[in-house]
Amino acid sequence: MRVMIDGREWAATAGERLLDVARRNGLALEGTCNxxxxxxxxxxIVAADWFDRLTPAREEEEDMLDLVADARRTSRLACQIVLTPALDKLSVSLP
Known part of the structure; x- marks a missing residue:
């Protein structure tokens, strides 16, 4: 499967977190707390047409997103997006 991050396509594996795909490919996502x-x-920032396809954010994730100055309606944490075949070609951008 594949994911799109900032318009570039990257290989991904079902069950993998989006954060791990970004890290493996040297993208600027810290994920300090792992x-x-x-x-x-x-x-x-998840592309609007993909946002409703994701598992809804848990309250803990929403609390962390409340601390993000440039959060948007489709903001998520890459560590909480677990890739599935239904998310093949998921498109996100880095803030």
Missing amino acids: GDLACATCHV
Whole structure:
């Protein structure tokens, strides 16, 4: 499967987190807390047509996104997006 990050296409595996795809490819997503929902350094903006296809954010993720100055309606944390075949070609951008 593939994901689109800032218009570039990257290989991904079902079950993998979007954060791990970005890191593997040297993209600028810190993920300081390594997915423990203790920061928002892996903030991404999901393309509007993909947003409703994602599993809804848990309250803990929403709390972290409240701390992001440039959060948008389609903001998510890449560490919380687990890729599935239904998300093949998911498109996000980095803020």
